[in-house]
Amino acid sequence: MLRIVRAFWHDQRGIALILVSIMLPAIIGFSLLAIDMSRVNNLHNDLQKGADAFALAAAAELDGSSGSWARAERAMATLVDNETNFSTAGRFTLTSGQPGGTQPCNNAGNISWCFLKAIPDNDGTKITTANQVNYLASANQAVGETETQFIQVTVVPQGFAAIFPVSFLSSDASNSFNVGAVAVAGFTSGVCDFTPVYICNPYENSTDSIYDVAADPAKRRRLIELRQQGGNSAQNSPGNYGFLQPPNASGGASAIRDMIAKTRSQACYNSRGVLLRPGFIATVRDALNVRFDVYNGPMNGNRNDPDYAPGENVRKGYQTQGNACNADAVSPAQPTNFQNLPRDNCFATSCSIANGRVGDGDWNFDQYWNTNFNTTINPVSVPKPIGADGINPASNANQPTRYNVYRYEISKGIVDHPSNGGERGTPACSTNSVSDPDRRLIYGAILNCQALVAAGLMTGGSSSPPLPVEAFGSFFITETVESGPDQTIRVELVDVTGRGGQGTLDNFLRDEVQLYR
Incomplete structure (x- = not known):
């Protein structure tokens, strides 16, 4: 009997069933937790x-x-x-x-x-x-x-x-x-293929916003004088311009100059923040003037490089002296023989917007058209472009934008028409030209410089941290860039991104939606 009891005591068969029975509630519980x-x-x-x-x-x-x-x-x-x-x-x-x-x-x-x-x-x-x-x-x-x-x-x-x-x-x-x-x-x-340029909003703290101006052809034809940041003009004034740090950080003066001069900049910028590239670049004048078939200074060796080609229409009020590459502005002026797109009349007296940096849009269309197309010897056969009213031919009483006149000349095939003095609008110095009517446009980030300075984010041409962009804009360069301490560029606003835009910048836009949290 004792032997049977001892054998039973040492017998381990079936012990797993006992352990499973004890652990079964926990196993079921963990299974339910896993399912939950x-x-x-x-x-x-x-x-x-x-x-x-x-x-x-x-x-x-x-x-x-x-x-x-x-x-x-x-x-x-x-x-x-x-x-x-x-x-x-x-x-x-x-x-x-x-x-x-x-x-x-x-x-x-x-x-x-x-x-x-x-x-x-x-x-x-x-x-x-x-x-x-x-x-x-x-x-x-x-x-x-x-x-x-x-x-x-x-x-x-x-x-x-x-x-x-x-x-x-x-x-x-x-x-x-x-x-x-x-x-x-x-x-x-954001935008891509934009020139590395920023412009202090000419209409900051004005009764007109940059969007109001972009939406109104009568206001778009106002001439704007852009002066380079770091020149003799007041720092961060409305209408000043400077340079953006390229995305690849190649911010040398020659790199910036070439990006401005080339037919395609290949730089992208985000509206949430751009970094400024401080410093005055004297050769920006030469970079911008290649659009007009003018190759001076460091651009002289690029006249036949297709990456530095001029635009389709380079009429600029110049007279050829010797050969096409030696053309120069007529001095003294001969407006009945050589006439570029005129400035607003108020620049001869006193303009009232942005401390005189923005005109009133009143310019002498008749003088420009009569000198270049309604010539005494060889008038063009096409009618005048449509004026501001959108119905009747342009005149001094019904003025179009200069940009519309420039585009009209291209669309009607009259770029090569000689002026009374013999100037034509087709390139003659470079062997290349760009079949893009917007080669005469410069693209830039529009910053509210005064507000950024007040917030302590912008000093001169420097910034910290990256600065928010009010809008990206396109500007039509109306005449060659003059030499001088401020490298003044005279432009008309063409378009802006955002709520007041006309849609002409859509090809540059890169709108992105993303999750942040």
């Missing part, structure tokens, strides 16, 4: 993907123009369709709505959102009810839409019921809790 974790993770992923999709769809409309809030709401309501699973509501689709687009914060369907003008610099800093006022766009819709750069989308928390019996562990615990998601997306605009 998978379910809640899938629910959160669905909600987060929905929040991300809503935020990205809305951010694509936040271009700073009027109606952008309403367009953002419409995008969320019509473009996004995200299904979620595993909530207490079962399978359902996240929805939004269009409450009107008039408030910086609103809600509809399963989400709420706020339009933001900024986000915290540190990703670890959350946007909460307490600090939201620091980042929220203005409640004034006109102002708020202009400054909105981001949107924060919050999904209404959804209920989740766990399978694991949490109440078994504690009577105060609950098997149910809520799961939510938040996403922040923003709109970034």
Whole structure:
């Protein structure tokens, strides 16, 4: 009997069943936890993907123009369709709505959102009810839409019921809790193939904004005198220009000069911040004048290089002296024989905008046309271009922009027509020309220099940190750049990016939408 008891005591068969029986509750519990974790993770992923999709769809409309809030709401309501699973509501689709687009914060369907003008610099800093006022766009819709750069989308928390019996562990615990998601997306605009130039907004603190001017042909024809930062002109004055640090950091004077002179700059800049390249570059005059078929100084050896080709129309009021490359401005002036696109009449007396740096748009079209096309010996057979009224022929009483006249000459094939003095608009010095009517345009970042100086972000031609861009613009160079201490460039505004733009810069734009949080 004792031997049987001892054998039973030492017998280990079936012990696994005992251990499994003891551990079975824990095994089942861990299995339920794993299932719950998978379910809640899938629910959160669905909600987060929905929040991300809503935020990205809305951010694509936040271009700073009027109606952008309403367009953002419409995008969320019509473009996004995200299904979620595993909530207490079962399978359902996240929805939004269009409450009107008039408030910086609103809600509809399963989400709420706020339009933001900024986000915290540190990703670890959350946007909460307490600090939201620091980042929220203005409640004034006109102002708020202009400054909105981001949107924060919050999904209404959804209920989740766990399978694991949490109440078994504690009577105060609950098997149910809520799961939510938040996403922040923003709109970034940049340009590529832009010259490394910035221009202090000529209309900063003016009754006209740069966008008002871009939208009005009568204001676009105002001549603007741009003077190089670092010359004898006042620092950071409206209408000053300077240079941007190229993306590849090759900011030497010769590199900047060549980027300005070439037919394609191949540089990209972001509207959220550009770095300035300080310093005066005397040879910028030579770089810009290649557009007019003028090759002086370091550009002399590039006259037959296609990368430095002149434009299609280089009429500039010059008289050939010996050979085509020795043409020079007529001195003293002979306006009835050689006439470039004239300056605004007020520059002979006193212009009132931007301390005399911006004209009033009143220029002598009749003088230009009669000298170059309505000549006494050989008048052109095409009619005059249309004037500012969009109906009748141009005249001093119905003045077009100089840029429109320049483009009209190209479109009508009269560039080669000789003036009374024999000047033609076709290039004669270089063996190349660019079949691009916009070769006579210079592209630049428009900065609100006075505001940046007041904020301590800009000193002279230097900046720290990268400076925000008000807009990117294109400017038509009306005449060759003169020599002198400020390398003055005389231009007409052609177009700007943003809400007042005419769309001619779309090929340069690189609009990007991205998630930030």
